[in-house]
Amino acid sequence: MTTSIWFWIAFHIGVFIAIGIDLFTFKLRDxxxxxxxxxxxxxxxxxxxxxxxxxxxxxxxxxxxxxFFTGYLIEYSLSV
Known part of the structure; x- marks a missing residue:
């Protein structure tokens, strides 16, 4: 099963946007x-x-x- 290159491009853009939101907008207040x-x-x-x-x-x-949901649930429960 192959994944389209456009899916990977969109995925990475989404990750960079999420990291940018987390780093720049949520961290502005001290x-x-x-x-x-x-x-x-x-x-x-x-x-x-x-x-x-x-x-x-x-x-x-x-x-x-x-x-994905199972992996997310495990990661979230381990991070709490």
Whole structure:
């Protein structure tokens, strides 16, 4: 099974945009983060990940979608 070069280009652009948002917009303030703001950021990143999971599910099928979701769940549980 091959993946289109355009998929990889779009994927890397999306990763660079997400890193840019995280590094430049979320780090501008030099004060402590409130619990509410931290919860909002966590929910937003989880929703972005679930959106990407839906894209993987749609483009690559349910098997790959479940693989991504399982891997994400394991990574998230280990990072907490």
């Amino acid at each position: 004060r402590e983060l409130s619990i509410r703001a931290a919860a909002r950021r966590t929910v937003s990143w989880v929703l972005i990940s679930l959106g990407f999971n839906a894209l993987v599910w749609r483009l690559k099928g349910p098997h790959h979608g479940i693989d």
